[in-house]
Amino acid sequence: MTRIFFHCSNARKVILDYRGTMVDDLADARDHATRVVQSFTNERSLADWRDWVLHVSDDQGDELFVVPFTFVLGKPN
Template sequence: MTEVYFHCSDASHDLIDSRGTAVSDLSEACAHGRRLVHAMMTAPNAEDWRGWELRATDELGVDLFVIPFASVIGRLH
């Protein structure tokens, strides 16, 4: 198990994950990150999520991957 931190930001906001989440591998971390992005976008609010991204880091602060929120939104009809 390793701790992964899921930070979310756009040009004017930074939401820093100071607790982290224990995951067994990178695949589990990616799945958890996509669930977090989806949960944030579906919560009742007026935020425009298109410019946001989730950045996952390890306990040393090394970037593991980035998920742009726009990639989870999908194509507009």
């Protein structure tokens, strides 16, 4: 298992994940990343999440991949 960090940002703000989450592999990290995006968009009251990106990094600070919120949210109605 590896500790992975899920940081969110847009051009105006950064939300850091200081605790991280233990994952088994990249597929597990991808699934968790999707849940993080869904959690933010369901619980926070910002009107538009389309410019946000989730940065997935390892415990050395190396970025493994990014997930634009639009990948999870889909096209706007």
